[in-house]
Amino acid sequence: KNEVEQSPQNLTAQEGEFITINCSYSVGISALHWLQQHPGGGIVSLFMLSSGKKKHGRLIATINIQEKHSSLHITASHPRDSAVYICAAIPNYGGATNKLIFGTGTLLAVQP
């Protein structure tokens, strides 16, 4: 069983829909990143959060460290949001290094 699990694995939405991607983890963490990977392209960091909620444009990320769960929401989805979304947890083990444990990703396709 992966230490970081994402759901769903695949998601198809119509333009304008509200989208939620979930991430749960089984290890103690100090914070969590949400990353975006476009087809054929690299990976960029969207958020890092350790508590509560962060918002950037139409993207909202929430986390509850105690419940071991984070969500990424996209409001008013658009075809350009189509990408793989990856959560990456920062474990409490691993010393002071920048170790990450990655989820397997959610492939989002937003249709016009």
Added chain:
Amino acid sequence: EAQVTQNPRYLITVTGKKLTVTCSQNMNHEYMSWYRQDPGLGLRQIYYSMNVEVTDKGDVPEGYKVSRKEKRNFPLILESPSPNQTSLYFCASSLGGRRGETQYFGPGTRLLVL
């Protein structure tokens, strides 16, 4: 432009033929890391480096070597590639390698080993 570059972007090779994937960053970052990405497994760390001449194994180091002779470069070496090393490889860097720092990823190198 601040970036992480990788070369080549695509590579097809045969079993046993040594290859090197280069990674370079222009942000003066101390920390660099190599990951491989496989369907159903996500990203897994191969090796990382906290600074020049300081490297350490990640979660899946078998079959790989790295070196860090200069701060900006962190090449990944496959001395005798095998088909199970067919994957998408990413290099990443961050400022100091401290917990929680944003990592900046390269564009990826897609490797096929026949």
